[in-house]
Amino acid sequence: MHTDGPGAASGGPREDTVATRCAVRREQLGLTREELAGRAGMSVAYLGQVESFSGDFDPAALMRLAAALEMPYDELVEGPREPAPGGQPAAPHPLLAQLPEGECWRRLGTHGVGRIGLSAVPTPVVLPVNFLVDGRTVVYRTEAGGAAAPAEGDQLAFEADHIDERLSRGWSVLITGTAEHITDPGTVASLSTQPGAQPWAGGKRDLWVRIRPGAVTGRTIETR
Template sequence: MNENAEPAAAAVRHPDPRAIAQRIADRRRQLNLTEEELANHAAMSTGYLRHLIEWGPEFDRGGFLRIAAALRWTYRELVQGRSDPPPGQTGPAPRPVLIHLTEPECWEKLGTHGIGRVALPVQPGPEVFPVNYTVDAGTVVYRTDPRGAAAAGEASALSFEADRIDDRLSRGWSVLITGTAERIVDPQVVERLAQLPGAESWAGGSRPLWIRIRPEQITGRRIGTM
């Protein structure tokens, strides 16, 4: 399995999110799961689960793949509905399963740098922004424009997610960090971070703001099949 496969963007056509929401509600009742239990199985907060269901799979395919696995469905079954197996296929399709990652495994998946998403808690729902990130001494650091939407305030709550998902094969991994933001102002630290590989191409303009995410909780799931 290539766990670093990029998402198959056009693998599934996504119907009306309201149809998916109804499908999730019906399946949750069938499995006798509360909303809180489904969120816990899918490694997300109940509030984030509600936002995902409202906004639909295009917002976070990785999150929907975790929801599908928690409901014992494939991603395709969740977003398109269940259908009869194709001619010649006698057995059930492989079932996706969620496997918990330990904290060291989460950091191993994140690697030293990559692309993730930062979510800031604003009303009526969280705003999510793609960011280039680097791992620095047990924290996640990203660079942004000081006047930009991703410029989190000092000590504000935020979350960070990175994943590598192949929704066509229902495989991949996802890591979620919740914590607080720290604005990096020490010139020596800023200079060191600016020397990191690829940092010169990161967003932020001529005088970027560096944000450090200090984790309070880190959780991860690997999605496989059985």
């Protein structure tokens, strides 16, 4: 039995949170955190963020996590429900299927809104950004020195998805890679004319950031 889940060291009762429900189910399946992260298509560090920030943080990642744990999405997010009088139909189970890298880029399209994950002190930050796809890279525009502005060479994560929470289906693409500041005036001018280039949040956005992918993974989520 694995002992790296919340509350394992003390042996005391566990608080009923996404993290503890995840840990209990993971132990039932005999999975390490690394194995669970691999099933769900995310890094171990990102798994920790998903567990900590819960349902309003990243529904797509939670849906992938529920599928990897072979449990209903609602049960992971909200906990087991009391059965209704007379019984009720079993909740549908989400199922994961991997997307080839080419299909990941097709799903991203040319532009849209996604989330970036950056390392920060004392905790990592995850922020929404509108993005463009430029070749096999993702670019976005932000304020130099702002919360969404990584340093040149920083490691970061990017995720975009299309999820129907009511039906527990959709898709999710996760990119991990390295930040690069775009300073070439011609490239900046070209990007600035693309559809979706204007920052949806408004304000001063004087820095273009390119994410050079290290890994591109995608999942479709269905229920059965």
